[in-house]
Amino acid sequence: MANDIIVPAIATPKPRQPWAASPKDRVETALLFLGAALASFILVAVTPLKGKLAYVAIFFLAFIVIDFAFNYIKRGSAAGKDSIFRGFVTAAIIIAVMPIVSILATVWIRGHKGLHWTLFTTDMHSATYTDPVAHGGLLHAMLGTALLVVFAIVLSVPVGILTAIYLTEINGRFARPIRFLVQAMSGVPSIVAGLFILAAIVYPMTKQYNGVEGSLALAILMIPTVARASEEVLLLIPGDLREAGVALGGTQWRTVAMVVVPAARSGLITAMILGVARIAGETAPLVLLTGGGDTKNANMFHGPMGSLPYYIWKGFTQGTPESVTRAWAGILVLLVLVLVLFGLARYLGNRKVGK
Amino acid sequence: MSSTLIEPKPGAYNGATPAKREITTKPRFSDKVFRGVVTGGGLSSLVVLGLILGFLLFEGYATLKAQGIHFLTGSNWQAVQNDAGVVDLHKSQFGIAAMLVGTLVVATIAILVGVPLSVGAAIYLTFYAPNAIKKIMVTMIDLMAAFPSILFGLWGFFILENSAEYWAKLLHKYLGFIPFFKMEVPYFSRSPFIAGLVLAIMIIPIVTSISREIFSQTPLDRIQAAYALGATRWAMIRAVAFPYARSGIVGGAMLGLGRAMGETVAVYTVLNIVYKVNFHVLISAGGNVASMILAKFGEASPSEVKALMAAGLVLFLVTLLVNSLATVIVSRSKKGR
Numbered sequence: 239m240a241n242d243i244i245v246p247a248i249a250t251p252k253p254r255q256p257w258a259a260s261p262k263d264r265v266e267t268a269l270l271f272l273g274a275a276l277a278s279f280i281l282v283a284v285t286p287l288k289g290k291l292a293y294v295a296i297f298f299l300a301f302i303v304i305d306f307a308f309n310y311i312k313r314g315s316a317a318g319k320d321s322i323f324r325g326f327v328t329a330a331i332i333i334a335v336m337p338i339v340s341i342l343a344t345v346w347i348r349g350h351k352g353l354h355w356t357l358f359t360t361d362m363h364s365a366t367y368t369d370p371v372a373h374g375g376l377l378h379a380m381l382g383t384a385l386l387v388v389f390a391i392v393l394s395v396p397v398g399i400l401t402a403i404y405l406t407e408i409n410g411r412f413a414r415p416i417r418f419l420v421q422a423m424s425g426v427p428s429i430v431a432g433l434f435i436l437a438a439i440v441y442p443m444t445k446q447y448n449g450v451e452g453s454l455a456l457a458i459l460m461i462p463t464v465a466r467a468s469e470e471v472l473l474l475i476p477g478d479l480r481e482a483g484v485a486l487g488g489t490q491w492r493t494v495a496m497v498v499v500p501a502a503r504s505g506l507i508t509a510m511i512l513g514v515a516r517i518a519g520e521t522a523p524l525v526l527l528t529g530g531g532d533t534k535n536a537n538m539f540h541g542p543m544g545s546l547p548y549y550i551w552k553g554f555t556q557g558t559p560e561s562v563t564r565a566w567a568g569i570l571v572l573l574v575l576v577l578v579l580f581g582l583a584r585y586l587g588n589r590k591v592g593k
Numbered sequence: 594m595s596s597t598l599i600e601p602k603p604g605a606y607n608g609a610t611p612a613k614r615e616i617t618t619k620p621r622f623s624d625k626v627f628r629g630v631v632t633g634g635g636l637s638s639l640v641v642l643g644l645i646l647g648f649l650l651f652e653g654y655a656t657l658k659a660q661g662i663h664f665l666t667g668s669n670w671q672a673v674q675n676d677a678g679v680v681d682l683h684k685s686q687f688g689i690a691a692m693l694v695g696t697l698v699v700a701t702i703a704i705l706v707g708v709p710l711s712v713g714a715a716i717y718l719t720f721y722a723p724n725a726i727k728k729i730m731v732t733m734i735d736l737m738a739a740f741p742s743i744l745f746g747l748w749g750f751f752i753l754e755n756s757a758e759y760w761a762k763l764l765h766k767y768l769g770f771i772p773f774f775k776m777e778v779p780y781f782s783r784s785p786f787i788a789g790l791v792l793a794i795m796i797i798p799i800v801t802s803i804s805r806e807i808f809s810q811t812p813l814d815r816i817q818a819a820y821a822l823g824a825t826r827w828a829m830i831r832a833v834a835f836p837y838a839r840s841g842i843v844g845g846a847m848l849g850l851g852r853a854m855g856e857t858v859a860v861y862t863v864l865n866i867v868y869k870v871n872f873h874v875l876i877s878a879g880g881n882v883a884s885m886i887l888a889k890f891g892e893a894s895p896s897e898v899k900a901l902m903a904a905g906l907v908l909f910l911v912t913l914l915v916n917s918l919a920t921v922i923v924s925r926s927k928k929g930r
Contacts, residue, residue, distance in 0.1 A: 289759070291756075291759070291760070291763075316825045316828060317825060319825070319827050319828075320825035320826055320827040320828070322827075323826070323827040323830070324721060324826070324827070327714070327716045327717040327721060328717055328721070329713070330710050330711075330712075330713025330716075330717060331713065331714040331717040331718065331722075331730060333710055334710050334713075334714040334797050334801065335714075335734070337737075337753075337794045337797075338733050338736065338737045340748070341740065341744065341745075341748050344751070344752050345748075348751070396634070397634050397637045399634075400630070400631050400633075400634020401634055401635045401637060403631050403634070403635075404631045404632055404634060405635065407631070408628060408631055408632065408635075410632065412635065412636065415639075416635050416639070418917070418920060418921075420638045421916065421917075421920040422642065422913055422916050422917050423638045423642055424916075425851045425852070425855070425913065425915070425916030426645070426912070426913075427854075427856070427857065427908060427909070427912055428742075428855070428857060429857040429883045429886055429905065430645065430883075430905050430908060430909045430912075431645075433649060433886065433902055434644070434648055434649060434905075436898075437648040437649055437902055438648040441652070458641055458645075461638065462638070465638070489620075489621050489624045490624045490627060490628075491624050491626070491627035492623075494627070515739045516739070518741070519740070519741020519742070519743060519744065521741065521742065521743045521857075521858040522858050522883070522887055525858075525887065525890075526890060547741065547743055550743055551743060551858070554743075554750075554862065566747070569747060572741060573740070576739050576740070577736070579739075580735075580736055584732070
């Protein structure tokens with residue numbers, strides 16, 4: 239810097255952080271862990287309690303007891319109780335996250351065995367699920383899922399966004415009941431959506447299974463997700479923008495279409511992606527409605543339609559080692575799809591609204 | 594464009610006073626159309642819910658009428674055909690009590706296991722976690738909400754089953770005197786207990802995120818007041834955060850209950866579906882309404898499908914009720930204070 243300010247040689251006191259852990263505290267925590275681990279090893283060795291579960295349970299209890307005793311002696315009973323509670327909530331988060339780690343690991347370990355190139359280049363028309371894994375693939379399933387999802391988007395995203403616009407822009411007489419109904423709709427079990435399409439369309443009208451029926455059921459499940467996520471985004475658009483639009487002489491229609499919606503564009507796309515992530519792996523309605531074909535079928539209105547969830551479902555229900563390996567490979571592909579969608583939604587959602 | 598505003602066109606203004614414009618708040622035609630379309634779109638949820646109710650009632654009405662209250666209280670599912678090979682609605686028995694009990698049993702286990710875990714996790718994330726850990730954990734739990742249910746089912750069947758069977762044996766060995774844990778034949782796999790555990794894991798994301806949202810809205814001044822009075826974190830949570838968040842947590846738990854009651858594929862994969870009333874959670878037999886519909890659908894005759902529609906109607910109404918109550922409770926506790 240050109241014009242440096244000459245700092246007088248006064249030692250500025252370093253800001254102290256009395257809440258931060260001192261080296262002594264760290265050593266004590268480490269000793270606590272060690273003590274608990276030691277206790278669990280000794281107890282498992284000398285008592286009849288055996289197994290992984292015993293290790294974990296004794297470690298947890300020993301940790302709680304030692305931690306409690308330590309804090310009780312050092313800082314009194316209030317600190318002792320506090321340490322017990324901290325032990326329990328920490329255990330809760332660890333137990334809550336464990337299944338996720340286990341699921342991700344399992345899907346990779348079991349799924350990657352079934353991965354090979356033909357998986358993405360062929361369908362099942364000349365192979366059965368019980369064939370060796372190298373025969374056949376899930377091209378038809380990926381095609382089917384893509385078509386089902388695109389149709390579901392076409393059906394549900396306009397409705398969901400219109401609902402959100404009603405709730406935020408018009409906010410009329412029905413806003414409260416509609417908000418309530420959208421919430422209620424998000425709890426409709428997927429099998430009920432399937433039964434509804436069966437009752438409303440398959441039996442009285444088409445009398446055959448095809449892709450559009452599956453898409454309709456998926457759209458029912460997708461609308462509430464899209465509507466709620468879009469509503470949250472539209473609420474974030476500052477009222478100034480709307481007022482500016484109206485002040486320039488725009489009608490409400492022009493203001494919403496030219497100002498509000500473009501400002502919320504990335505958020506609305508995020509809402510759509512969240513909706514897709516919600517339905518991409520939905521299985522029950524597809525089992526009821528799509529007929530689950532084994533060959534590529536690009537016609538949504540005619541013939542059975544394969545899909546990734548159905549492929550997994552079929553592989554699992556056939557029950558042989560080969561078919562189950564297929565199911566895990568299918569799950570791996572589906573999970574990667576969901577992860578990509580999730581990451582995309584996160585990325586777009588973290589950008590500032592209004593850009 | 595802007596230049597035309599500044600320099601009026603020659604000859605455009607002839608010196609006469611312009612006619613007074615009418616100032617009105619009446620919406621233009623385009624706005625009327627816009628409002629109509631948007632309101633129509635907004636009412637779609639009402640329409641869809643109404644249509645679901647209507648069509649399921651229409652299809653299931655014959656069964657409901659023939660079976661009467663036995664549809665809810667009976668626990669037999671037998672389609673009896675008459676001489677012409679058509680299902681005789683009055684002679685056959687369709688009662689979903691067994692599956693209603695199963696639904697309740699499995700969902701109760703899910704709530705008992707899942708809600709304390711989720712609330713504990715939410716407390717850790719709100720009041721204890723360092724920022725870096727918090728971010729990672731919140732992302733992971735949100736991600737879990739996007740996992741397809743068939744994934745939970747397969748994971749439960751192939752991975753959790755092994756551990757859970759062992760836990761079930763321990764429960765039977767040490768707590769076997771409790772009626773729910775009784776069993777005659779020691780066959781522990783694919784029990785409602787294990788299905789309940791899978792559902793517990795499935796509801797963790799939703800219950801955690803709702804509890805976390807409500808805990809994080811605890812007024813900061815009250816938290817700081819508690820600390821200023823010398824409260825430890827536990828004392829603060831007990832005195833301030835819990836009372837504030839209690840009703841919200843109840844609502845979140847009920848949303849989880851609704852999710853657990855309507856779950857189909859995960860339960861179908863994990864549970865050994867047997868059509869009988871079973872309160873003994875460790876025995877390898879059970880089911881819930883949703884998975885029963887899926888299981889019976891494959892080989893159902895047309896009139897049996899109608900009975901399944903009636904079962905779907907009951908499931909729809911029950912989950913709708915639970916979800917609506919939950920929504921009311923959650924939204925009240927969010928803005929009440």
